[in-house]
Amino acid sequence: MVPNYYDYASCQEAVALRQAIMNTARTAVRAAASMRALGPRGKGSRIITYHSVRPDGPGRRSSYVSPADMQAQLTWLAREYEVVPLSTITRALEQGRLLPASWVSITFDDGYMDNYQYAYPILRALNLPATIFVITGKIGRDPAFLTLDQIAEMHGGNIAFGAHTVDHIPLTSMPAAAAKEQVIRSKQQLEQILGEPVQHFCYPHGHFNATIESFVREAGFRSCCTENSGAVSNASDPLRLLRVGILGTDTQADFRLKVRGAYDWWINLFMMAQQGRRGIRGGMRA
Numbered sequence: 001m002v003p004n005y006y007d008y009a010s011c012q013e014a015v016a017l018r019q020a021i022m023n024t025a026r027t028a029v030r031a032a033a034s035m036r037a038l039g040p041r042g043k044g045s046r047i048i049t050y051h052s053v054r055p056d057g058p059g060r061r062s063s064y065v066s067p068a069d070m071q072a073q074l075t076w077l078a079r080e081y082e083v084v085p086l087s088t089i090t091r092a093l094e095q096g097r098l099l100p101a102s103w104v105s106i107t108f109d110d111g112y113m114d115n116y117q118y119a120y121p122i123l124r125a126l127n128l129p130a131t132i133f134v135i136t137g138k139i140g141r142d143p144a145f146l147t148l149d150q151i152a153e154m155h156g157g158n159i160a161f162g163a164h165t166v167d168h169i170p171l172t173s174m175p176a177a178a179a180k181e182q183v184i185r186s187k188q189q190l191e192q193i194l195g196e197p198v199q200h201f202c203y204p205h206g207h208f209n210a211t212i213e214s215f216v217r218e219a220g221f222r223s224c225c226t227e228n229s230g231a232v233s234n235a236s237d238p239l240r241l242l243r244v245g246i247l248g249t250d251t252q253a254d255f256r257l258k259v260r261g262a263y264d265w266w267i268n269l270f271m272m273a274q275q276g277r278r279g280i281r282g283g284m285r286a
């Protein structure tokens with residue numbers, strides 16, 4: 001069969017045009033974000049989110065951060081901010097104390113094996129605490145995820161663990177009883193592994209609503225992280241903690257702007273558009 005070169009060419013042109021539009025939009029957002037960051041640090045503490053940390057960086061997925069980028073980001077963070085455990089932020093919230101803009105907490109979602117392989121040595125060298133939200137159904141079953149031994153080792157070394165359900169399915173997309181089961185079982189399974197109460201939960205894919213929130217509260221979690229962007233102040237709801245997601249495509253300047261809160265508005269706008277396109281309920285609109 002003879003290939004249709006005309007169609008191929010017009011397809012390539014369309015791809016190039018889309019790429020050019022994306023690059024222009026990204027440059028515009030970066031310029032606007034840096035203007036927003038010219039002022040003093042925003043109010044409240046910040047929680048940052050990583051997923052996978054891998055040497056191939058953002059090659060296949062934008063959420064893959066390279067160890068070299070993370071090393072540079074966290075070295076800067078350790079110098080400029082006070083990196084605190086998530087429990088420090090939660091306790092200050094419960095006690096109605098001020099949450100200083102100098103505090104940043106580090107979190108990882110999903111519990112990938114690369115967190116042990118690449119992120120843990122960096123965190124240990126810089127003496128930084130972090131919290132990893134694990135999908136309990138993956139532990140010891142999927143080689144891409146943390147093993148029991150790795151969790152035990154990190155648990156003894158300044159790393160806290162939170163629950164991220166058993167199966168990582170958006171809780172708003174399943175029957176209420178099944179969602180409740182995901183919340184409760186993941187807490188029980190993780191408590192059995194760690195031998196202590198598990199305080200923190202994280203909504204898979206950032207989707208939640210008032211019903212899901214009530215399951216998390218009833219299960220006995222003290223805090224819960226969302227994927228919505230923003231700072232944590234003493235007006236924050238502990239079961240709707242705002243964070244900021246770090247991507248492998250972020251430059252060092254992007255990272256610093258994100259920590260200062262300059263990208264919050266853009267990320268929330270992007271998430272609203274994405275959820276609207278997929279017709280997903282929860283998250284931003286919950």
Ligand SMILES: [Zn+2]
Pocket residue numbers: 109110164168203204205
């Ligand atoms: Zn997740």
